[in-house]
């Protein structure tokens with residue numbers, strides 16, 4: 001996900017607050033965490049996705065909208081005393097909780113990998129200040145450029161992420177690393193954001209998808225490139241994995257081992273429909289169910305209340321990008 005507040009609103013909120021943004025309350029995780037042991041070298045850490053009735057009205061900050069309400073997972077691949085941690089939650093207390101859990105499991109050496117630059121994936125990076133930190137070259141460059149704003153809390157409004165630990169190293173092409181005996185393939189992909197980096201575990205036929213795929217629906221952050229994202233999703237579908245673990249998904253599905261390839265088909269159909277209907281008179285009034293109803297009936301995704309806001313954002317940004325453009329050609333579905 002990405003925070004839903006336009007930055008102008010965030011700037012206004014800061015102005016009204018009258019003071020510099022407070023540092024995130026890092027004494028406790030933003031929401032309680034739980035672990036899901038997926039196999040002997042892969043564990044998921046999950047936070048958020050409260051029932052709508054349990055959410056109190058009141059001001060929202062970017063971690064609520066981008067991560068907690070939709071639910072957020074991070075993952076660790078571990079073998080012996082080494083672990084690769086994929087994303088660091090929205091805050092350092094949550095990231096520290098993960099690190100402490102892994103230390104108790106015997107891990108002494110860490111590699112952090114960020115899936116992309118959005119703030120709900122990098123908030124706890126500072127917990128790995130002593131470790132190797134990897135990301136795509138696009139993420140490394142983007143975070144370096146935005147570091148001052150992110151540390152000041154002006155990128156998406158408060159809370160600030162301070163200090164932000166940048167990735168040390170950006171990778172530009174598929175890269176295999178070994179975590180103990182576990183083969184890990186880091187693959188840059190321009191899906192959801194141009195700087196995306198997903199992880200394949202070829203021997204498990206698993207994909208850690210970052211934000212390239214979400215349940216109920218993807219968050220459209222870069223609408224202009226939807227035709228290219230559609231094509232890249234089709235290519236990714238053929239890599240050979242059979243199960244998918246997204247960063248924002250249904251915890252029951254993640255705990256049971258992940259999603260099937262239908263999650264990719266659903267995502268492709270959703271973004272294609274958005275663009276193909278962008279000129280419809282009632283486009284911005286169409287509910288999420290109009291776009292993913294068939295996928296819900298198939299069981300590829302389930303309807304989660306917090307995705308109504310994401311969908312409203314998607315309608316608005318797609319309308320802006322595409323309603324005055326000629327309809328693009330989409331490749332035939334695989």
Ligand SMILES: [Zn+2]
Pocket residue numbers: 001002116118192211
């Ligand atoms: Zn994102």
